[in-house]
Amino acid sequence: MRHAVREWLSRYAPVGVVAIGLSGGGDSLALTAAAVAEAEAVDALVVDHRLQDGSGAVAAEAAAAALRLGCRTARVLAVEVGSAGGIEAAARRARYAALDEARDGLPVLLGHTLDDQAETVLLGLARGSGGRSIQGMTEFAEPWGRPLLGVRREVTRQLCADLGLTPWEDPHNSAPEFTRVRLRAEVLPLLEEVLGGGVAAALARTAAQLREDGAALDSVAENLLKAARDGSGLELETLTTAEPALRRRVIRAWLLGGGAKSLTDSNLRAVEALVTDWHGQGGVAVSGSATGTRLVAAREHGRLILGSDHGESDRGRHHH
Template sequence: MPSLDPAIAEVRLAVRNALVAVPETRVIVGLSGGADSLALTAAVAFEATKLGMSVVAAVVDHGLQSGSDAVAQRAATQARELDVEAMVLAIEVDDQHPDGPEAAARAARYAALARFAAAENATAVLLGHTLDDQAETVLLGLARGSGAASLQGMAPSRQDGDGMLWLRPLLTVRRATTVAFCAASALPFWNDPHNLDTRYARVRVRTQALPVLEAEIGPGIAEALARTAEQLREDAEAFDEMIHETIEDIVEHAEAGISVSVAALAANPAALRNRILRFVVDSEFGVSLSRSQTVEVARLVTDWSGQGPIDLPACSARRAGGRIVFTAR
């Protein structure tokens, strides 16, 4: 009996480990036709059958390139050849998105996948991000200087507010392995020309920054960045647990907003205090505070000298007696 190709074995094992946490039901695989998502789809098709699951491949056509509809249909055909149901989802991307075209496409893609998964009564959506994608995400977060939250990268598993489970089984798998999987499985894959377009920051990180780091510092940079993300996620989970244990005792609803106890904030170390402030504002007003905004609000606790209200996205913060009051604007 011929031995299993190592790339196929590695990808299948990663998928198997992810699927064991999913109820035995219907799952959705995001498929673009590229090597990562095609390897994921083939591995899910193999593993899900053994677990009694049904699989549907969702191919999102952003319509951003000429011939994208043909690419999407070809990917759907490949899924069907793997005995996987497939559906092409044509979407429109907001060309006025404040964070640019990459963010707009990502937001539209996730929204389409979420709607489709709900309509299919699926319990999980599987995405083909690899360890290389994780390393790029961490390096981009480091360049933005937006703190530990941006360095946590992508979670291998998360559940959204609607109860949908989003899984990234291949975050421990290198991109070269998915390419080798497709070669060993005789699966021709699509090379997205956007992946070579250096107008995009992620492409510059992929094609220029990471190769330079590997050459100048040594191999293993991508793995080190992925390990950093994993460790920071563990730290964040611990902080989140501490926040949830604390928050009900120190927060009160105020007129047109919410307030937090100064004494309780002052009693906590800066890292936890700042996380509580960001959590309160995000939960109440749906906006994220920057590092500089968070520090300014924290000064109302630690360096109070009568300063007036601080304008923030969607709200303002002021000190009133023993409380920091956040009011909608």
């Protein structure tokens, strides 16, 4: 644990001052203990989702444990969890927003382990959005740091036991209505049994390789995007001759740059069809950034263009 944290700090936070998202569970508690031993200073941030009776007491105990371990400060952040997109997603959004607001410019370490990485890869595999959806979590995506992606969950539990720490067991972590819980309790153990062990590590390794491959392709796609730009649009001629994997990356980067959010594989392929399979179809709607905004990609005068609401989409439809 200490080696993992030390290596992360030397690479991403040489100053050695970090915040930690502490839930009071075994992973984040063990991470806090290791970080206190390795970092110059650690500020613990405990999010109270207020979804269960007694959550305030759990959060207060986690903050107290952080101070006992040697954290410089420990703060409880009480949040309101909405309902959009299901309770798991809503809680996650509220948690990350609170941590981001409270971190005071510091990187925030999170206790995701190799086991969490394997679960994330399996969830991504089911989405079927190509290599990007199974790249898993990254060690550092400003401001979120994950030093334990190479460490098994059982190691964090062992560290807590060795230090006499009693982690809080979130009842949500054993509630079978949550997909991730069933992956953890049923699917991964079955895969390990059927495939002869080492599955979680293999999934994490695959994710790391895909992140490297993805970074290389993204870099090439960035150059292609520059070459294809024509004002705010993209030249069809440049896109037509590109390899599909690069073309979709260019289209994705262009749409995100234009304000699109949460693009799906089918979104990208529908926009790509405006380039490669043109038979007079109208504009393709992609989700916009502001509530109620609809972005529409359309083909016009040898270019892909991106407009919002109805003005641009009508132009796209009537052009042919």
